[in-house]
Amino acid sequence: MRKKAVINNSPVCQVRMQAISDTMSILSGKWKFHILGTLIEGDKLGFMDLLREVKGIGTKMLSKELQDLEMNQLVSRTVMNTKPITVEYSITKYGKTLSPLIDEMAKWGIEYRQSMIDAERD
Amino acid sequence: MRKKAVINNSPVCQVRMQAISDTMSILSGKWKFHILGTLIEGDKLGFMDLLREVKGIGTKMLSKELQDLEMNQLVSRTVMNTKPITVEYSITKYGKTLSPLIDEMAKWGIEYRQSMIDAERD
């Protein structure tokens, strides 16, 4: 006879749902995880370095995604006063807090692949 | 003088990147985490139950997302032979392996909110 939501009405669920939406919106898009992952591996990379490291990305998307990440304090952008100006992108200490999440994503994906292979052998 | 990718060329990085892409594609879209989260909390829910629990979702998206999740063995769909037919959706044991990832997402999002509040108090 209940007609209303019951499970997700508790404050704790509301907060969790909101938190998941926040995380998803900050890390939305095709490239953010790859960019962050790359910057966590090799710190201090130039724009062109990233363009080469992140396979398939173009200048437009790289530029836009880096701006998003910088806005959210996950990466820092430093213009160096070298002769042809260069820019150093690196992960912030706050950005590093994403490591466990990125690791979880990678871990689950690897296990998923393995489970597909296992399933095929039946 | 290097002109080629160096960091992401190692096999381990390749595998990680691929794994992250896999996970992202399986959990893509606005609703999958919410649906999965709801099904993990309260098992065995009908279509209309989910429609009520997952705030804002419409029938079309719910139906489509459930099909995606079922295809990937993350949720199961059972038609019950009740008088007006009802359907029971529940999380599979494999779907439950996503719990740590979902928890990580929620945890990071909660900490993110908190850090925004902390930053404002300065």
Added chain:
DNA sequence: AAGGGTAGTTCCCTATAGGAAACTACTTCC
């Protein structure tokens, strides 16, 4: 002065995601 490297921006285009509303089909309650 031409070529190549730095770091982007701008414009144009298409594909996909996602929402609203109407519709199907079947059953039970009043």
Added chain:
DNA sequence: GGAAGTAGTTTCCTATAGGGAACTACCCTT
């Protein structure tokens, strides 16, 4: 018989994501 509940499907629409290519602008090397 009509309302309301079950579980969806279909159609139409818009907004956003994302890609390609060209372009800017500055500097160094040859």
